[in-house]
Amino acid sequence: MGFLTELDNVLHNNFKFQQIIEKGITFSLSTSSNTSIFKYDVNNQGDIFPFFKLTAGVRKQADAIIFLETKSGRPYILISEMKDGDRPNEAKKQYLASKLFAEYIISTINRVYKKNYAPVIRGVCVGTNLSKTPQRKTTTTKFKFDNDGWCIKPKKWNSSKILVDKMLSSS
Template sequence: MSKLDIINSILNENFKDESEFLSEKDKDKHGKDFEMKRKIIGGNQLSYCVYKYDVAKDILPFFKTTGVTGLKKICDYLLFIEEGEHLFVFLIEMKKGTESAKRQLDAGQCFSEYIISTINRLNLDIGISNQNLHFRKIRISESKSKKVTLKKGIIEKENGVIEHQHPNCFFIQEYLTY
């Protein structure tokens, strides 16, 4: 079994996103509806799977809904990519404006690490070690950054978060070599 087959075998398929797009529909800080959409471009016949964790669904039912702010927040998408012996986990948060996504991306990494540790605990043969497991925290925004562009649509990392600003597409290959 491939790494992705094992991941798909343990994660709830209700959260698997089979579309070709990363998308976010919400209201901005002024209450106006907006939609962001980026086409996923795999390239080089990459194997990947996408999970969307919509806050409208109760994805963390073991936490209280009131009390600590941000307790039930998690990034919008987990994108798992298998490339040879390597497993990449792209933690993706989509934001209309300039607000930070760090807390949601950090929560997504904690959740992803829990998934990997569960696979290891169950002795499923995924062949993952610190040398071949790679996390990328990616914030997709409609706002323009004043930071220096490293590649087309990729902005310099701040606090471990990569800013993606390509207006139409999300090129997986660009983040594998980042």
């Protein structure tokens, strides 16, 4: 069994998707890897964190966690937060919360399947206000990440095409 198969056996199907759609925009993933997309805020699924109170910031999570497995079997995780305004600090907080959740999922897979997966985890803020923001050329962007794995350059990716392979291969 591979990483994504084991992930598929752990995560509930109600939260897995083939694509990311935010504010009417369909975001495509530019990758040669196999992917599985997890989203928290699924309509009609009830309270996904029933064990937490409604205290400010406790339930904040990023919009999507993209689990990837390269052709060689190496796992990666890309956490994506969609923003229509300029709030990079809020986006990073949501990324860090989702990073902890992703690490918990990996720990669960490692425990259940007696594996030792240690995927590289990256996070990016993706702009949803594409009509007001000029599109970046998707072939020339260089990504830079801080020590937490959060993308600091560019601060916000303003394109409906998410360059997964480029992000994961950047330092």
